[in-house]
Amino acid sequence: MQDGKAALVLFSGGQDSATCLAWALERYRRVETVGFQYGQRHAVEMQCRQHLREELIAGFPGWSARLGDDHVIDLSGLGCLSETAMTRDVAIHLGDKGLPNTFVPGRNLLFFTYAAALGWRRGIRHLIAGVCETDYSGYPDCRDDTVKAMQVALNLGMDERFVLHTPLMWLDKAETWALADRLGGDAMIQLIVEHSHTCYLGERGQRHDWGYGCGHCPACVLRADGWRRYRSDQ
Numbered sequence: 413m414q415d416g417k418a419a420l421v422l423f424s425g426g427q428d429s430a431t432c433l434a435w436a437l438e439r440y441r442r443v444e445t446v447g448f449q450y451g452q453r454h455a456v457e458m459q460c461r462q463h464l465r466e467e468l469i470a471g472f473p474g475w476s477a478r479l480g481d482d483h484v485i486d487l488s489g490l491g492c493l494s495e496t497a498m499t500r501d502v503a504i505h506l507g508d509k510g511l512p513n514t515f516v517p518g519r520n521l522l523f524f525t526y527a528a529a530l531g532w533r534r535g536i537r538h539l540i541a542g543v544c545e546t547d548y549s550g551y552p553d554c555r556d557d558t559v560k561a562m563q564v565a566l567n568l569g570m571d572e573r574f575v576l577h578t579p580l581m582w583l584d585k586a587e588t589w590a591l592a593d594r595l596g597g598d599a600m601i602q603l604i605v606e607h608s609h610t611c612y613l614g615e616r617g618q619r620h621d622w623g624y625g626c627g628h629c630p631a632c633v634l635r636a637d638g639w640r641r642y643r644s645d646q
Contacts, residue, residue: 416537416538417440417441417442418440418441418442418443418444418480418534418535418536418537418538419436419439419440419442419443419444419536419538419539419540419577420443420444420445420446420527420530420531420534420536420538420539420540421433421436421443421444421445421446421540421541422446422447422448422523422524422527422539422540422541422542423445423446423447423461423464423482424447424448424457424461424542425447425457425458425459425460425461425462425464425608425609426457426542426608426609426610427585427588427589427592427604427608427610427623427635428542428543428544428580428588429461429541429542430464430592430603430604430607430608431542431579431580431588431591431592431595431604432540432541432542432579432580433445433464433468433540434468434475434592434595434596434600435540435579435591435595436540437468437472437475437478437479438475438595440478440538441478442478442480442536443478443479443480444480444481444482444483444534444536445461445465445479445481445482445483446482446483446484446485446526446527446530447461447482447483447484447485448484448485448487448522448523448526449484449485449486449487449488450487450488450490450491450494450499450516450519451488451490451491451492451494451499452491452498452499453497453498453499453500453501453612453613453614454498454609454611454612454613454614455614456609456614456616457609457614458484460607460608460609461482462482463607464603464607464608465479465482467603467607468603471599471603472596472599472600483530485526485530487522487526490516490518490519490522494516494517494519496513496514496515496516496517497512497513497514497612498514498515498516498612499516504612504629504630510550511549511550511551511552512549512550512630514549514612514630514631515549515550515551515552518553519553520541520543520551520553520554520558521553521558521562523541524539524541524559524562524566524576525566527539527541528566528570528572528574529570531574532570532572537572537573537574537575538574538575538577539574539575539576539577540576540577540578540579541559541576541577541578542578542579542580543555543559543578543580543581544578544580544581544582544583544588545581545582546580546581546582546583546584546587547583547584547585547588547634547637547638548634549630549634556578556581559576559578559581560576562576563575563576579591584638584641585634585635585637585638585639585641585642586637586638586639586641586642586645587642588638589601589604589638589639589642590642590645592604593642604623605621605622605623606623608623609623609624609625610623610625610631610632610634610635611624611625611626611629611631611632612626612629612630612631612632613625613626613629620636621639622635622636622638622639622640623635
């Protein structure tokens with residue numbers, strides 16, 4: 413049975429998806445999460461996402477009753493197909509078309525498709541993802557037009573009314589930090605700093621004021637710059 417007050421968050425364990433999870437918990441009666449194991453180089457994010465869920469339950473009693481089941485889907489075939497810096501131990505650089513080689517072709521399209529299939533089975537029609545085309549690496553599957561087209565395709569292909577929500581689409585990283593602050597205050601900020609993972613290289617040994625990471629990959633640079641701008645506005 414479809415539950416109009418339930419949502420499914422595409423939850424990687426990173427800053428953006430953690431903020432989206434908080435956003436969903438503020439708005440929906442039941443919130444489930446889904447993660448994808450696709451052979452990513454930074455597989456440590458799969459551990460971080462569990463820590464994030466545990467800390468949310470422990471630290472936010474108003475949200476804990478709403479946080480439902482977690483699901484992990486094996487998409488390892490995608491990693492086998494992808495010759496990218498996200499799925500291989502190679503240096504990060506710009507490719508011929510101006511896209512960084514961290515772009516995994518088809519990744520978000522598959523994520524949305526599998527999330528919709530899971531939502532169809534679970535009676536959930538609201539899908540929430542942290543994609544953004546403001547502060548991002550130019551990935552075409554993060555664009556608003558792509559998400560809108562994907563929503564149309566899913567609704568036609570499954571004969572249902574899915575709604576794809578992208579709360580961060582028009583926010584830069586500083587505004588994403590600020591949104592997390594508005595949703596959960598300093599406790600939410602500290603949770604993201606300590607337990608979320610963004611670094612493409614999977615580095616968890618080096619602690620910065622904005623969290624853990626190598627400090628120089630594109631994901632770390634965006635996160636760190638957003639943190640500095642967010643803190644300067646406080």
